[in-house]
Amino acid sequence: AQKITQTQPGMFVQEKEAVTLDCTYDTSDPSYGLFWYKQPSSGEMIFLIYQGSYDQQNATEGRYSLNFQKARKSANLVISASQLGDSAMYFCAMREGKSNFGNEKLTFGTGTRLTIIP
């Protein structure tokens, strides 16, 4: 079963509008972390925002916020007031905390290609 599911392969959004990128996850571990990364065409993965499974509040970082719904196992990224420079691939990733060794890796979804239209 997929651990991270991103159901939107591509999205087109008008500049200055808000956009929500969907991410659902699957884990039985009570301790986990959820990450969002942005990958422009240059290839580099840029860290955007983090949400821990025990965090009581939704994470926010500037124009980025994470809509964390633990019971539904979803961690959607919300970008407010989108800009042309937001056009990129966006990946949701999870790190599970089962043990000290063996779960250090990030498991990534397949990504969503976001295109901002002027």
Place this chain on the structure above:
Amino acid sequence: EAGVTQSPTHLIKTRGQQATLRCSPISGHTSVYWYQQALGLGLQFLLWYDEGEERNRGNFPPRFSGRQFPNYSSELNVNALELEDSALYLCASSLDRGRVAETQYFGPGTRLLVL
């Protein structure tokens, strides 16, 4: 503060050759991770090095190997290259391997093309 650096940016090899990719982590980071991003596929975990030791590897054949040096930089070696090894190879580093919250910061990647 300098980010994660990788070299070379592009690498072209022929089938059967060996490729060596290099990564320098952010200063102070001791963990280095390697991921493969093949065209049309997501990122797949390859290898994790911490304090000079290989701690975990993904579902890749043994011809993918590497090492971590005393200065925490790392090298990924791919032997007997196959066409399907063509991909973007991303290196990431983190400060503390023990915390779920520890963010992995990525380098710009090396694009490997196998002809």
